[in-house]
Structure formats: C-alpha cells, structure tokens
Amino acid sequence: MDFSPLRDGGKEPLLIVKIGGNIIDDEEKLSSFLSLFASIEGNKILVHGGGKLATQLASQLGIEQQLINGRRITDAETLKIVTMVYAGYINKNIVAQLQSHNCNAIGLTGVDGNLLQAHKRLLDSPLGDSGIDYGFVGDIDAVNSGLLQNLLEENISMVIAPITHTKEGQLLNTNADTVAQEIAKAMSKIYNVTLVYSFEKSGVLENSEDDTTVIKQIDQESYKDLKQKGVIFAGMIPKLDNAFTALNSGVKKIIIGKAEHIHQLIKGEAGTTIINK
Amino acid sequence: MDFSPLRDGGKEPLLIVKIGGNIIDDEEKLSSFLSLFASIEGNKILVHGGGKLATQLASQLGIEQQLINGRRITDAETLKIVTMVYAGYINKNIVAQLQSHNCNAIGLTGVDGNLLQAHKRLLDSPLGDSGIDYGFVGDIDAVNSGLLQNLLEENISMVIAPITHTKEGQLLNTNADTVAQEIAKAMSKIYNVTLVYSFEKSGVLENSEDDTTVIKQIDQESYKDLKQKGVIFAGMIPKLDNAFTALNSGVKKIIIGKAEHIHQLIKGEAGTTIINK
Numbered sequence: 001m002d003f004s005p006l007r008d009g010g011k012e013p014l015l016i017v018k019i020g021g022n023i024i025d026d027e028e029k030l031s032s033f034l035s036l037f038a039s040i041e042g043n044k045i046l047v048h049g050g051g052k053l054a055t056q057l058a059s060q061l062g063i064e065q066q067l068i069n070g071r072r073i074t075d076a077e078t079l080k081i082v083t084m085v086y087a088g089y090i091n092k093n094i095v096a097q098l099q100s101h102n103c104n105a106i107g108l109t110g111v112d113g114n115l116l117q118a119h120k121r122l123l124d125s126p127l128g129d130s131g132i133d134y135g136f137v138g139d140i141d142a143v144n145s146g147l148l149q150n151l152l153e154e155n156i157s158m159v160i161a162p163i164t165h166t167k168e169g170q171l172l173n174t175n176a177d178t179v180a181q182e183i184a185k186a187m188s189k190i191y192n193v194t195l196v197y198s199f200e201k202s203g204v205l206e207n208s209e210d211d212t213t214v215i216k217q218i219d220q221e222s223y224k225d226l227k228q229k230g231v232i233f234a235g236m237i238p239k240l241d242n243a244f245t246a247l248n249s250g251v252k253k254i255i256i257g258k259a260e261h262i263h264q265l266i267k268g269e270a271g272t273t274i275i276n277k
Numbered sequence: 278m279d280f281s282p283l284r285d286g287g288k289e290p291l292l293i294v295k296i297g298g299n300i301i302d303d304e305e306k307l308s309s310f311l312s313l314f315a316s317i318e319g320n321k322i323l324v325h326g327g328g329k330l331a332t333q334l335a336s337q338l339g340i341e342q343q344l345i346n347g348r349r350i351t352d353a354e355t356l357k358i359v360t361m362v363y364a365g366y367i368n369k370n371i372v373a374q375l376q377s378h379n380c381n382a383i384g385l386t387g388v389d390g391n392l393l394q395a396h397k398r399l400l401d402s403p404l405g406d407s408g409i410d411y412g413f414v415g416d417i418d419a420v421n422s423g424l425l426q427n428l429l430e431e432n433i434s435m436v437i438a439p440i441t442h443t444k445e446g447q448l449l450n451t452n453a454d455t456v457a458q459e460i461a462k463a464m465s466k467i468y469n470v471t472l473v474y475s476f477e478k479s480g481v482l483e484n485s486e487d488d489t490t491v492i493k494q495i496d497q498e499s500y501k502d503l504k505q506k507g508v509i510f511a512g513m514i515p516k517l518d519n520a521f522t523a524l525n526s527g528v529k530k531i532i533i534g535k536a537e538h539i540h541q542l543i544k545g546e547a548g549t550t551i552i553n554k
Contacts, residue, residue: 061337080366088365089357092440092448096388100446106390111373112383113433150431156390163369169377171369 014043014152014191015266018180022200023259024051024090031097033198033259038101040266043152043191045183046105047160048094049176054078054085071128074135074173082173086161094159105157110164111171113147116140116179118164118172138164138172140179143186177239181246188250194266195251197239198259203272204240206231214257214270219277220244240274247276291320291429291468292543295457299477300536301328301367308374310475310536315378317539320429320468322460323382324437325371326453331355331362343412348405351412351450359450363438371436382434387441388448390424393417393456395441395449415441415449417456420463454516458523465527471543472528474516475536480549481517483508491534491547496554497521517551524553 017037023030037046058065058081066073074082091107098105110116118138121128128134148158160183162176177197184195203214218226223240226232232240243254257264257271264270294314300306314323335342335358343350351359368384375382387393395415398405405411425435437460439453454474461472480491495503500517503509509517520531534541534548541547 083369084361084365086365087369088361088363092360092364092386092388096442096448097446099388099391099442099444104391106385107388108383109369111369111376114376114381150427154427165373165376167376169374171373 011190011192012043014045014187014193015040015196016045016047016180016184016187016193017196017198017259017262018047018049018176019198019259020049020176021051023198024048025053029260030094033262034094034097035101036260036262038098038103040262043157045148045152045158045160045187046094047162047176047180047183048086048090049162050082050086051090053089054082057081057085068132068134069129071132071134073133074137076136079136079171079173083163083171087163091159091161098157098159103157104155105159106151107159107161109161109171110138110140110174110179113144114165114167115144115147115160116164116174116182117142117144117167118174119166120170120172136170136172138166138174140164140174140182143182145183145186145190148183148187149190177242181242181251184246184251185249188252193251194253194255195246196255196257196262196265196271197243198262199256201258202261202270203257204232204236215272216268217273217275219275221277223274243274244276247274288467288469289320291322291464291470292317292473293322293324293457293461293464293470294473294475294536294539295324295326295453296475296536297326297453298328300475301325302330306537307371310539311371311374312378313537313539315375315380317543320434322425322429322435322437322464323371324439324453324457324460325363325367326439327359327363328367330366331359334358334362345409345411346406348409348411350410351414353413356413356448356450360440360448364440368436368438375434375436380434381432382436383428384436384438386438386448387415387417387451387456390421391442391444392421392424392437393441393451393459394419394421394444395451396443397447397449413447413449415443415451417441417451417459420459422460422463422467425460425464426467454519458519461523461528462526465529470528471530471532472523473532473534473539473542473548474520475539476533478535479538479547480534481509481513492549493545495549495551498554500551520551521553524551 063077087109095105095107118140121137162179164172164174206213254274261270340354364386372382372384395417398414439456441449441451483490531551538547
C-alpha cells in the first residue's frame with residue numbers, strides 16, 4: 001500500500017510511527033505489525049520504546065529499580081541495561097525482521113551520526129518534578145534531520161531506539177514518545193509529517209471502557225470541549241497537549257490508535273486523528 | 278594527522294581498524310585509542326569484537342557457555358547476550374566517545390542496511406570442525422559496500438559490531454576478524470584499503486617473548502622462510518594466511534600491531550606490515 005497523504009507546499013510525505021511496550025513485549029503482535037509497516041511505501045521512520053525486557057534483565061541481575069513518585073530513576077547500571085536492551089536486542093531484532101520483509105532499514109540511536117543531542121535533565125526542568133534527579137535522563141536539544149533526510153533519499157527506513165547523548169561521551173535515556181515528537185517536529189521543516197502514536201486502545205475513546213467509541217477527529221476546539229465534559233482526563237491530557245504542541249511546530253497530522261491497524265490509521269479509517277484547526 | 282597512503286589507480290584511501298577484547302576490556306586504553314582514531318583524517322571504519330562483558334553477563338544470568346574443542350557455541354540465549362553487549366553497550370559507547378572527539382560516527386551491525394548478509398554455518402564448513410553445530414554463527418555471503426561508500430562520502434565513520442543476519446530475520450554471531458576482512462575485501466573494489474589488526478603485541482615478533490623484535494615487513498616469500506625457520510607458528514599461521522588471502526583479494530596493505538600505536542602503524546613506523554610481493 002502507498003502512504004501518500006496530500007502533498008503540502010511541495011513537501012514529500014513522511015510517516016513516523018512510535019510503538020511501545022504493548023507491541024514490543026508480544027512477539028506475534030510485533031512480527032505482524034512489522035510486516036504491515038514494511039509494506040507501507042514511501043518515507044518512514046519507526047521509533048520504539050522499551051518494554052518489559054529491560055526491567056526483567058535488571059531484576060535477574062539483582063539491580064534494584066529506583067522509583068521516585070512512580071518515575072524510574074536511570075542510574076549508571078540501569079543506563080547500561082537500557083542501552084543493551086533498546087539499542088542492542090530490540091533495535092536489531094526489529095531491523096532484522098524488516099529486512100526479511102525487504103524493507104531496507106537501519107537501526108540508530110541518538111548517538112549515531114549525532115542524531116539526537118541532549119543534556120542531562122536539570123533539577124529544575126519543567127519535565128521533571130522539581131528537585132528530583134532522574135539520573136541519566138536526556139532532554140533533547142537538537143535533531144540531525146539532514147542525516148535522516150540523506151538516508152530516506154536512499155530509500156532506507158530508520159528504526160530509532162530512545163537513547164540520546166551529550167556530545168561529551170555520555171549516553172542518556174530518553175522517553176520514546178518525546179523522541180518521536182522531537183524528530184517529527186524537526187523533520188516538519190523538510191517533510192509533510194504524519195506522526196502515529198501506537199496505543200493499547202483503538203484511539204481516544206468517548207467511553208474509556210468501550211473500545212468501539214473512538215473519537216475520529218479532535219481539533220483545538222473540540223479538545224477544549226472534551227476536557228470540559230470530562231471525556232478526556234488524566235493521562236490523556238499531557239498526551240494530547242504534546243500532540244497540539246507538535247502540530248503547532250509544523251507536524252501536519254497526529255494519529256493515535258492500535259499499531260495493528262497501521263494501514264487503516266494512515267488512511268483515516270481507524271484511530272483518532274488530531275489536527276490543528 | 279592525515280591518513281594518506283599513496284593513491285592507487287585513482288582510488289581514495291580507506292583505513293579499516295579492527296580492535297579486540299584487550300582494548301575493549303580496558304576503559305582507559307579504549308578511551309585513549311578512540312581519541313587517536315578520531316584524529317585520523319579521511320575515510321575510516323572501526324570493527325570491534327566483544328571482550329569479557331558478554332561472558333560476564335552470561336555467567337551473572339546463569340547461562341552456561343557451551344564449548345566444543347575450545348570454541349564457543351552460540352545458542353539462542355548467548356546470541357541474545359552477544360547482540361545486547363556488542364550491538365548495544367559496546368557499539369554505542371564507542372560511538373559516543375568518537376562523537377565527543379568530533380568524529381562523526383554511526384554504529385552499525387550487519388543487519389543495518391543489509392550490510393553483512395550471512396548464512397548459518399554449515400556442519401561441513403571448512404571454517405568449523407566437521408560435524409559440529411556452532412549454533413547461531415554466521416559465515417558472510419555479501420557486503421553492502423555501497424552503503425558504506427555513501428556514508429563515507431558524507432564524512433561519516435562507521436563503527437561495526439560483528440553481528441550479521443540471514444535476510445530471513447535471523448541474527449547471527451560472526452568473528453570480528455572475519456567481519457573486518459570481508460569488509461576490507463569488498464571495499465577494495467572502490468578504495469585503496471589498509472587493514473589494521475590490533476593485537477596485544479607490537480607486531481609479528483622474531484622472538485615471541487621479546488616485544489622489541491618486531492618484524493617490520495612480511496611478504497609471501499619471507500613468510501615461507503619464517504614458517505620454515507619456525508619463527509611464525511601456531512595461532513599466527515591462520516592469521517597470516519588470512520592476511521595473504523585478503524591481499525590476494527585486492528586489499529592493499531595489512532598491518533598488525535598495538536592499537537595504541539595506531540598513528541605510527543599507519544605511517545609504517547610501528548607494527549608488522551604485510552604486503553603481497
């Protein structure tokens with residue numbers, strides 16, 4: 001199938017898909033998603049998160065996971081594990097599967113080609129709780145969009161693991177949603193970007209208990225409405241706030257839905273599409 | 278410093294350096310080598326092996342290493358560890374350090390961009406002992422030299438971990454010396470290739486106990502002589518046989534010596550240079 005949304009100002013389309021633990025931890029789901037992803041024509045980038053393997057490995061090695069206010073602290077040992085699991089095991093297995101479907105992919109982290117330069121999160125960062133040291137966690141300063149463009153022009157798809165670096169030799173752990181968003185924003189200067197966040201549910205739901213009540217489209221106005229009515233609440237609010245920030249930075253379209261519906265999602269036949277109207 | 282051996286038939290020079298466990302396991306040695314490597318001008322590729330970390334991790338996880346005739350068998354669990362350690366931890370840390378020295382590098386495995394396509398070693402392969410199943414060990418069939426050329430032309434250096442793949446979704450473990458040699462052979466069609474094998478000794482020695490007795494140059498004829506006299510024996514013989522095979526396949530020069538002497542090695546001021554005369 002062909003991924004060809006409307007061209008915008010002569011820009012070529014680019015699809016960026018972020019998948020998380022609910023796909024990565026399920027071998028069959030991951031494998032069928034990758035076969036679907038491989039069959040999408042055109043420019044595409046896959047950003048993956050972690051999944052349970054890093055936590056399992058840490059516990060097998062007797063490394064205690066430190067949590068503060070429910071958020072994981074990335075100490076030196078955890079960073080080592082995360083680098084091994086995300087950049088090594090998960091990334092290379094995804095690339096191997098894409099190659100088997102004749103999708104020519106390259107696995108990258110933020111350190112490769114200086115793709116994602118970051119700084120260690122500051123204690124007073126608005127992204128953290130004030131005064132808490134999250135350890136080796138990176139907030140992104142710059143995206144090397146030229147590198148991605150060069151590779152896309154060679155018909156290569158990128159598979160990106162959420163590890164960034166300081167350019168001073170230090171690797172950092174970064175949230176995969178943020179990685180996808182920052183890449184989408186940077187690539188919007190060159191491409192007409194659609195960003196898909198895969199999710200365990202079919203989209204943003206009218207009734208969070210009923211997977212058939214997907215809200216097809218949300219714009220700034222209907223978002224306000226849905227928040228006021230309490231339809232959108234809790235964890236969905238920062239997700240959608242981030243989506244609108246990305247749209248304001250030039251991303252054309254954001255779609256939230258199930259990875260297994262990727263073909264329908266990009267055709268607008270499934271999931272929730274978020275637009276800036 | 279500038280790496281500019283004599284141009285040959287209009288081909289640009291390319292330096293390929295292979296480092297092994299004796300460098301990788303020593304944080305300080307690795308770090309000073311990487312600073313030297315970063316300062317070499319021109320086209321360059323670094324191939325790294327494993328080191329002790331994979332073995333340590335396997336033992337911490339209670340995974341028994343199977344050895345047959347002193348050679349490690351790569352079972353599914355070992356392959357997972359090797360992928361995590363080589364492609365994840367070691368590769369990304371090397372790239373991060375090179376980036377800190379303003380050497381723009383990308384870490385790759387054989388699966389990325391289909392760089393190294395391989396098959397699982399056959400039971401009757403001359404590379405193994407007849408009838409022994411080495412598990413997930415790959416013998417290389419094809420090198421995607423075009424990918425490396427494209428990246429070199431963008432002034433990017435590659436850092437390559439010795440993981441290959443079948444193009445059918447299976448990752449495979451491959452000897453790093455072999456990876457360096459196969460890449461050198463393939464790249465010789467496009468570049469004037471110098472291949473450096475880093476070694477725990479200063480070069481091939483007249484007296485294996487005395488590190489000051491480096492033989493400066495070996496060609497086919499002097500090699501025969503040195504073997505007859507028993508100066509070159511045991512493990513050095515397959516190493517040198519491989520070197521001459523690579524030279525016969527178009528590699529211009531092979532140098533054996535200490536990684537910490539990399540600048541002197543490429544200037545011919547240290548190590549043993551093997552040439553096809």
